[in-house]
Amino acid sequence: MSDAIEHLDLAVLADAAVLPHSAPGWRADPASAQPPDLPAPDMRVSDMRAALEAALGVELGPKQPSVAVLIPCFNEEAAIGKVVADFQAALPQATVYVYDNNSTDRTMLEARAAGAVVRQERLQGKGHVVRRMFADVDADAFVLVDGDDTYDAAAAPGMLRLMLDQRLDMVSAARIPTETQAYRPGHRLGNAALTGMVRVVFGNGISDMLSGYRVFSRRFVKSFPALAAGFETETEFTVHALALNMPVREVRSSYRGRPVGSRSKLNTVADGFRILRAILTLIEQERPLQSFACIALLLLVAGFGLGLPVVTEYLQTGLVPRLPTAVLATGLVLLGFLSLGCGLVLDVVSRGRKEMKRLAYLAIPRLP
Numbered sequence: 001m002s003d004a005i006e007h008l009d010l011a012v013l014a015d016a017a018v019l020p021h022s023a024p025g026w027r028a029d030p031a032s033a034q035p036p037d038l039p040a041p042d043m044r045v046s047d048m049r050a051a052l053e054a055a056l057g058v059e060l061g062p063k064q065p066s067v068a069v070l071i072p073c074f075n076e077e078a079a080i081g082k083v084v085a086d087f088q089a090a091l092p093q094a095t096v097y098v099y100d101n102n103s104t105d106r107t108m109l110e111a112r113a114a115g116a117v118v119r120q121e122r123l124q125g126k127g128h129v130v131r132r133m134f135a136d137v138d139a140d141a142f143v144l145v146d147g148d149d150t151y152d153a154a155a156a157p158g159m160l161r162l163m164l165d166q167r168l169d170m171v172s173a174a175r176i177p178t179e180t181q182a183y184r185p186g187h188r189l190g191n192a193a194l195t196g197m198v199r200v201v202f203g204n205g206i207s208d209m210l211s212g213y214r215v216f217s218r219r220f221v222k223s224f225p226a227l228a229a230g231f232e233t234e235t236e237f238t239v240h241a242l243a244l245n246m247p248v249r250e251v252r253s254s255y256r257g258r259p260v261g262s263r264s265k266l267n268t269v270a271d272g273f274r275i276l277r278a279i280l281t282l283i284e285q286e287r288p289l290q291s292f293a294c295i296a297l298l299l300l301v302a303g304f305g306l307g308l309p310v311v312t313e314y315l316q317t318g319l320v321p322r323l324p325t326a327v328l329a330t331g332l333v334l335l336g337f338l339s340l341g342c343g344l345v346l347d348v349v350s351r352g353r354k355e356m357k358r359l360a361y362l363a364i365p366r367l368p
Contacts, residue, residue: 065140065367067094067160071116071147072129077105078261079149084114086153087145091160097137098147099129107147127228127236134221140367142221146212148258155253159215162249164367169220169246170237172206173213175255190272194279198235201283201290202242206250209238210275213253220246223361231271232278239282244358288350292343296336303332 069087073080084096098111098118112118121132130144141160145151151173159171195209212234216224220241228236241248258264284291307329314320 064093065164067091067141067143068137068139069094069096069143069145069156070130070133070137071096071098071111071145072101072121072126072133073098073103073107073111073147074101074265075103075105075107076147076262077103077107077110079259080107080116080147081110081114082259083145083147083149083153084111084116086149087143087156088115090153090156091143094143095139097133099133101125101129111147123229125230127226127230127233130228130233131226134224134226138218140218142216142218144212144214144216148262148264150256150258151213152254152256155213155251156215159251159253162251163215163217166249167247167366168249169217170241170248171215172208172211172238172248172250173253174206174208174250175211175213176252177256178254179257187266187268190268190275194235194272194275197279197283198238198242201287202239205242205248206238208250210234217367219361219364219366222364223357225357228278230274231266232275235275235278235282239279239286243286243354244361246361286350286354288346289343292339292346296340296343299332299336299339303329303336305329307333 069091071080071083071087076083080098084098087094087096096116098108098116100108100111100118100120102120102122102124108118108120119132119136121129123129123132133144134142141163143156143160145153145156155173159173162168163171191208191210195207198206198209210231214237224237224240226233226236240246306325310320310322310326310329313322320326
């Protein structure tokens with residue numbers, strides 16, 4: 001065994017929490033005294049560890065979880081270099097990935113010069129980039145942050161530690177503006193209104209639904225459907241976690257203004273309506289009975305409101321002088337009951353979808 005230890009790379013020894021004193025899977029041949037095949041010195045630590053465990057036939061003890069920092073970018077030349085450097089300093093064990101979304105400036109060059117792994121996504125929109133990142137990158141924990149240098153990288157270790165210690169699936173950073181111009185009043189009002197809608201329907205787990213700074217577990221990332229195309233992807237994060245009753249937490253984090261030369265890509269009105277439409281669609285998909293019951297209630301109230309005077313007059317006189325009104329009221333009542341029936345059927349379908357998503361979530365091993 002001493003001969004084998006002499007061949008171990010120091011990085012492997014640092015990575016291993018426990019080094020066994022004996023390897024039951026291997027016994028040295030007294031004639032040759034050759035150790036088993038050991039990892040090459042130019043391999044990554046995780047690969048060297050796996051090769052060493054296979055060679056010795058033992059496990060070297062618990063390993064540190066792998067962490068990936070995911071940064072979607074579009075024309076962030078002025079900020080991306082600092083963002084990469086800040087997260088490398090805050091999370092030295094993490095690999096930083098920058099996914100460029102058709103930038104026309106030096107975003108890719110600046111990110112690569114800062115030491116990030118740079119990749120591209122051609123489909124325009126943050127939702128498309130998130131879908132690609134979640135599909136391509138594999139890790140035990142994921143830190144998602146915007147590339148505009150508005151979020152505090154120093155908060156990442158605490159968020160990551162909170163997720164690992166409490167076995168959470170998502171930790172979201174609620175923004176606390178440190179500058180007056182950092183969080184525009186229109187954005188703040190829209191965020192409060194949209195977040196309020198989600199809280200009423202899905203629960204009070206998140207107070208800043210549109211935050212772009214989050215930490216995810218592998219279970220969350222690999223079970224997240226990622227159907228959005230643009231900025232409504234943050235809404236999908238929140239609804240996906242709350243609808244499946246995942247363990248989530250929210251922490252406070254500072255939020256500063258963009259650096260000089262960086263410009264926001266968020267259109268307050270257009271993207272606000274897109275997010276509102278996404279919320280209504282998700283409510284319809286996740287809570288169909290409540291959605292269609294509300295529509296049925298409106299139709300029934302209108303139908304009975306128009307029809308009761310006609311029925312009363314018929315009982316008194318035996319005549320129906322307002323036939324169009326009677327037909328309209330009958331149609332509204334029928335539509336109301338039809339809407340309620342659709343809600344009952346879709347609620348069963350939604351429950352089946354929720355069960356399938358829950359099973360897909362549980363099929364992914366949790367962190368030890």
